[in-house]
Amino acid sequence: MEGLNExxxxxxxxxxxxxxxxxxxxxxxxxxxxxxxxxxxxxxxFQTSVYLLYVSPAKVIGGTAPIIDEAFTVYSNxxxxxxxLTAIVVGVATLALGLAITVRxxxxxxxxxxxxxxxGEDWT
Amino acid sequence: MLDxxxxxxxxxxxxxSAICAIIRHQTVxxxxxxIVCFISxxxxxxxxxxxxxxxxxxxxxxxxAPPVGIELRIDELGAYVxxxxxxxxxxxxxxxxxxxxxxxxxxxxxxxxAMYLLCLCGLLGIVITGDAFNAFVFxxxxxxxxxxxxxxxxxxxxLAASFQYLIMGTxxxxxxxxxxGLLFTLTGTLNLVDMSDQLAPQLASPAAIAGMAFIVVxxxxxxxxxxxxxxxxxxxxFAPSVVTSFLAATATKVSIYLLMRYLYSVFGFGFAIEQTxxxxxxxxxxxxxIFAGSFTAIFQENVKRMLAYSSVAQIxxxxxxxxxxxxxxxxxxxxxxxxxxxMKGALFMLIGGIALQIGTVRLSDLAGAGRQMPLxxxxxxxxxxxxxxxxxxxxxVSKWYLAIGALENGWWWLVILxxxxxxxxxxxxxxxIEIAFFRERPAGxxxxxxxxxxxxxxxxxFILACIYLGFDTGFxxxxxxxxxxxxxxxxxx
Numbered sequence: 001m002e003g004l005n006e007x008x009x010x011x012x013x014x015x016x017x018x019x020x021x022x023x024x025x026x027x028x029x030x031x032x033x034x035x036x037x038x039x040x041x042x043x044x045x046f047q048t049s050v051y052l053l054y055v056s057p058a059k060v061i062g063g064t065a066p067i068i069d070e071a072f073t074v075y076s077n078x079x080x081x082x083x084x085l086t087a088i089v090v091g092v093a094t095l096a097l098g099l100a101i102t103v104r105x106x107x108x109x110x111x112x113x114x115x116x117x118x119x120g121e122d123w124t
Numbered sequence: 125m126l127d128x129x130x131x132x133x134x135x136x137x138x139x140x141s142a143i144c145a146i147i148r149h150q151t152v153x154x155x156x157x158x159i160v161c162f163i164s165x166x167x168x169x170x171x172x173x174x175x176x177x178x179x180x181x182x183x184x185x186x187x188x189a190p191p192v193g194i195e196l197r198i199d200e201l202g203a204y205v206x207x208x209x210x211x212x213x214x215x216x217x218x219x220x221x222x223x224x225x226x227x228x229x230x231x232x233x234x235x236x237x238a239m240y241l242l243c244l245c246g247l248l249g250i251v252i253t254g255d256a257f258n259a260f261v262f263x264x265x266x267x268x269x270x271x272x273x274x275x276x277x278x279x280x281x282x283l284a285a286s287f288q289y290l291i292m293g294t295x296x297x298x299x300x301x302x303x304x305g306l307l308f309t310l311t312g313t314l315n316l317v318d319m320s321d322q323l324a325p326q327l328a329s330p331a332a333i334a335g336m337a338f339i340v341v342x343x344x345x346x347x348x349x350x351x352x353x354x355x356x357x358x359x360x361x362f363a364p365s366v367v368t369s370f371l372a373a374t375a376t377k378v379s380i381y382l383l384m385r386y387l388y389s390v391f392g393f394g395f396a397i398e399q400t401x402x403x404x405x406x407x408x409x410x411x412x413x414i415f416a417g418s419f420t421a422i423f424q425e426n427v428k429r430m431l432a433y434s435s436v437a438q439i440x441x442x443x444x445x446x447x448x449x450x451x452x453x454x455x456x457x458x459x460x461x462x463x464x465x466x467m468k469g470a471l472f473m474l475i476g477g478i479a480l481q482i483g484t485v486r487l488s489d490l491a492g493a494g495r496q497m498p499l500x501x502x503x504x505x506x507x508x509x510x511x512x513x514x515x516x517x518x519x520x521v522s523k524w525y526l527a528i529g530a531l532e533n534g535w536w537w538l539v540i541l542x543x544x545x546x547x548x549x550x551x552x553x554x555x556x557i558e559i560a561f562f563r564e565r566p567a568g569x570x571x572x573x574x575x576x577x578x579x580x581x582x583x584x585x586f587i588l589a590c591i592y593l594g595f596d597t598g599f600x601x602x603x604x605x606x607x608x609x610x611x612x613x614x615x616x617x
Contacts (some may be wrong), residue, residue: 013503023302028290039291047176047298053305080308087301090264095292097268101275101287108280117284123358 015056022049034114037103040095047091052086054087129174130183131197133206134249139478141241150224150233157237158217164248165210172203172603188480190254193317198321201458205251205381208465212373213244217467220366222575223476227364228276236276240370243315245267247378254302256314259382260297263346266378267293270371270591272364283439286357292355295343296441303338306331315372318370320390327395334569339386340402346379349406349443350413353436357420360432365476368428372435373469377461387446388611397449411541413440418548422555427485430552431468434511437545438464444526444538444574451608460522463593467518470586474503477575477583485557492565494557496572501560501578503587508553510590513546517594521601528539 006010022045029042058080064077106112109120140160152338174181175198181286183196190197198206207211217240228236231557246266253259271293275286308314310331311322323332339500341352356376387396397403417437424430442464445457462504477500479485482493494501523542530538 027295030295036287043294046295050298050301053302054308057309064209083259083314086257086261090261093268094264094290095388097271098287098290101271101290103281104275105280105287107284108283114284121279121281 299342456525494560
């Protein structure tokens with residue numbers, strides 16, 4: 001029985017395990033890579049984890065979209081879906097700005113490796 | 125009309141920002157921005173009046189009653205921070221026209237004002253909203269505008285600084301939103317007041333604690349609490365002078381406001397401060413911030429970067445009040461939010477004038493400049509006194525309250541540390557003054573003069589405010605004390 005409970009815990013929270021994995025993977029890429037494009041990819045993965053964190057608990061299994069109709073009585077919670085729509089827009093804007101700055105950095109420095117940029121310049 | 129002010133102060137900058145981006149003519153945009161900032165300022169003053177006479181103002185956005193709809197909610201602390209932000213925004217615009225002309229490419233100036241207004245809209249929005257997710261959206265609006273403003277710096281290092289801030293700022297904001305997500309799954313509401321009520325019986329649940337941890341760490345990144353301050357020095361040092369004056373005085377302050385609101389109003393004093401190790405952590409990090417920031421400032425060649433490190437230290441003073449966690453210490457903290465904005469705003473404005481006249485802000489280029497730019501550097505000396513905490517300046521008032529607050533806790537060692545940290549301020553501010561006044565100007569160097577009237581006058585208004593508010597503490601301390609008693613009573617409800 002003990003083993004079964006643990007299995008249920010692991011499988012029942014599979015959406016949360018994936019969220020945790022994405023958070024960690026995103027953060028690791030941001031910290032470990034010096035290439036700016038790769039950093040932005042990491043940032044994208046990190047933000048995606050949030051989408052899953054909000055949307056997955058809001059899905060009611062067997063529930064439909066919240067449109068009032070006599071045939072359906074079970075609905076998924078629409079609020080988190082709408083919130084994440086906003087978060088996706090924010091994520092797209094951040095990514096667009098990050099890429100635009102990367103393009104400008106490439107024009108000015110001729111490199112998008114943070115190591116090159118920070119070594120070749122006097123910051124004090 | 126009057127009861128629509130909460131919506132107006134945020135909506136007007138947002139709409140005006142789009143208009144500026146379409147018009148793009150620099151003088152017209154400047155004028156629009158100035159009028160809009162002033163409207164926000166007047167609105168904030170009216171709201172403070174409302175709050176003082178009738179308690180927290182609640183505004184149901186679009187007529188949807190809270191907690192279902194988005195609520196704009198302003199208590200006394202919120203109104204105080206709004207006045208601060210909109211006042212600085214207005215003053216920096218009056219100050220900055222010449223500086224913008226000198227430092228920003230002509231075809232980008234219209235967009236600059238658009239971004240400036242967008243940033244103002246975001247900052248005011250964070251303060252004014254009573255909705256956890258709405259605060260995230262406003263946070264990202266202000267941050268995205270800030271990254272753009274920083275990247276407008278004419279030095280290519282501004283781009284790298286902006287990218288660094290973008291990565292760290294987004295990580296911070298995403299952590300905040302993860303925390304909000306956990307609390308939302310637990311309580312099913314996003315309204316901060318409602319969330320606080322729902323959370324009260326289940327604060328011990330792991331989801332609530334994890335949510336609090338994510339929110340505190342995420343906001344600390346935005347606050348630039350040591351050691352999460354790494355984005356700040358470069359961002360402030362290489363952004364255009366106007367942007368630095370505006371950001372240094374407002375951006376981190378608004379995040380501190382949000383952090384306080386979560387700790388005191390949502391999680392509550394009885395839980396966040398008394399039952400978690402947050403005060404101990406914040407105490408340790410604040411003291412580390414004060415010493416590491418001031419110490420690093422001593423070794424900077426770039427005066428803007430030096431003042432940026434000094435900001436890291438000053439943020440330490442503000443968060444120290446959260447750790448002291450009694451009424452006097454918190455008052456010191458809130459007063460310092462205003463006082464630091466006034467004095468750092470003034471110093472960065474003066475530095476902007478120096479950048480305009482000399483062309484650089486490296487210490488070695490300032491030799492002997494003090495005698496040729498007397499108004500600028502005399503203002504700098506007075507601002508330096510204020511940073512040092514000389515009696516009769518604003519710096520003294522906030523440090524006094526922090527020190528008394530520490531003594532009330534029996535932390536006499538903290539008072540000694542506060543005094544020692546002032547010595548470090550003396551070293552780095554003294555270094556600039558020594559070089560500017562007591563070194564000879566190199567032979568053949570061009571003769572300098574004080575910057576244009578608009579710049580020098582606005583800077584001096586703030587310098588004089590440093591002294592005036594040091595004697596007449598009625599507004600700052602008065603409002604702060606009211607706000608503190610509201611915070612300690614479960615706050616802003």
